[in-house]
Amino acid sequence: MAYRLPPLSTLRTFEAAARHLSFKKAADELAVTPSAVSQQIKKLEAWLGADLFLRLPEGIALSEQGAAMLPGIRAGLDNFAAGVEQTRRPRAFDLTLSAPPSFATRWLVHHVAGFAARCPDVAIRIASNPDNIDGPRTLADLAKRQATPGLTSGEVAIRFGEGHYPGYAIERLLQPEYVPVCSPAVLQSGPPLRTPADIAQRVLIHDEMIPAIDKRPSWRAWLHRAGVVGVDAERGPRFSNSVLVHEAVLEGQGIALVIRQHVESDVAAGRLVIPFPISLPSLYSYFVVIARGDIDKPVVGRFRDWLRAELTSPRTGA
Numbered sequence: 001m002a003y004r005l006p007p008l009s010t011l012r013t014f015e016a017a018a019r020h021l022s023f024k025k026a027a028d029e030l031a032v033t034p035s036a037v038s039q040q041i042k043k044l045e046a047w048l049g050a051d052l053f054l055r056l057p058e059g060i061a062l063s064e065q066g067a068a069m070l071p072g073i074r075a076g077l078d079n080f081a082a083g084v085e086q087t088r089r090p091r092a093f094d095l096t097l098s099a100p101p102s103f104a105t106r107w108l109v110h111h112v113a114g115f116a117a118r119c120p121d122v123a124i125r126i127a128s129n130p131d132n133i134d135g136p137r138t139l140a141d142l143a144k145r146q147a148t149p150g151l152t153s154g155e156v157a158i159r160f161g162e163g164h165y166p167g168y169a170i171e172r173l174l175q176p177e178y179v180p181v182c183s184p185a186v187l188q189s190g191p192p193l194r195t196p197a198d199i200a201q202r203v204l205i206h207d208e209m210i211p212a213i214d215k216r217p218s219w220r221a222w223l224h225r226a227g228v229v230g231v232d233a234e235r236g237p238r239f240s241n242s243v244l245v246h247e248a249v250l251e252g253q254g255i256a257l258v259i260r261q262h263v264e265s266d267v268a269a270g271r272l273v274i275p276f277p278i279s280l281p282s283l284y285s286y287f288v289v290i291a292r293g294d295i296d297k298p299v300v301g302r303f304r305d306w307l308r309a310e311l312t313s314p315r316t317g318a
Contacts, residue, residue, distance in 0.1 A: 102242035106262035134161025135211035196226035203254030204236035
């Protein structure tokens with residue numbers, strides 16, 4: 001449709017002058033001079049063939065024609081502004097990733113730049129959420145997510161658990177292993193750590209991040225695997241968050257069982273050491289979990305393929 005309109009600058013000037021009932025205030029708002037506002041109004045009045053303002057000794061007032069035209073002009077300018085803002089508004093995240101805190105902190109943030117470099121057109125949001133570890137509310141949380149789908153272009157959850165997620169497309173990414181780690185200072189001070197039995201002389205740190213007690217990494221299980229008996233495997237501080245466990249180890253507070261992939265960068269940099277090569281397989285695995293409605297979205301497929309390749313790459317040690 002072809003619109004027969006006066007110059008839009010005159011309409012904007014008219015709305016400002018009508019709102020303030022002052023050419024001077026309108027000029028201040030529009031960053032022009034009062035005479036420029038007056039000229040714009042005269043130009044619009046000439047185009048319309050009608051006076052829009054009454055010029056009075058004490059100032060200006062809207063004429064009958066001006067008062068009748070103002071609501072439509074104001075609504076039109078509001079629509080213009082809304083249309084422009086919709087275009088200028090930052091785009092919604094193309095890909096939302098949620099993961100357990102330890103995986104997000106110790107692995108994902110160290111590697112996701114590779115995906116961003118490969119797919120610079122994808123905007124990424126990362127959420128760290130302990131609900132992505134299997135627990136008593138797992139099925140209820142997943143059902144809630146299905147009932148309130150996200151508005152972004154794609155959502156991917158990385159879960160740590162047993163893989164029973166009805167209604168979702170799932171893929172096992174990795175069954176990690178736990179290894180004992182400590183700081184170099186711990187290794188170099190106190191009684192020597194020559195054999196696994198020497199751990200009896202050191203502080204054992206316990207990770208209680210996993211809600212199910214029987215699924216947590218256990219010093220008792222590791223000692224049994226190492227052939228060590230007669231050690232109190234329950235002593236030592238306990239932390240409810242794997243991130244806290246990692247910080248405690250870095251601070252030299254003791255030895256902890258941690259997922260190997262979570263400490264590779266620290267070991268490579270010499271911040272942590274693995275005193276014994278004996279590992280304990282995790283009873284949980286990492287799964288990529290995707291709602292059925294998102295499974296065919298290109299951005300989701302691109303991330304899933306990258307994640308799979310990155311976790312199995314010799315570079316990452318996974």
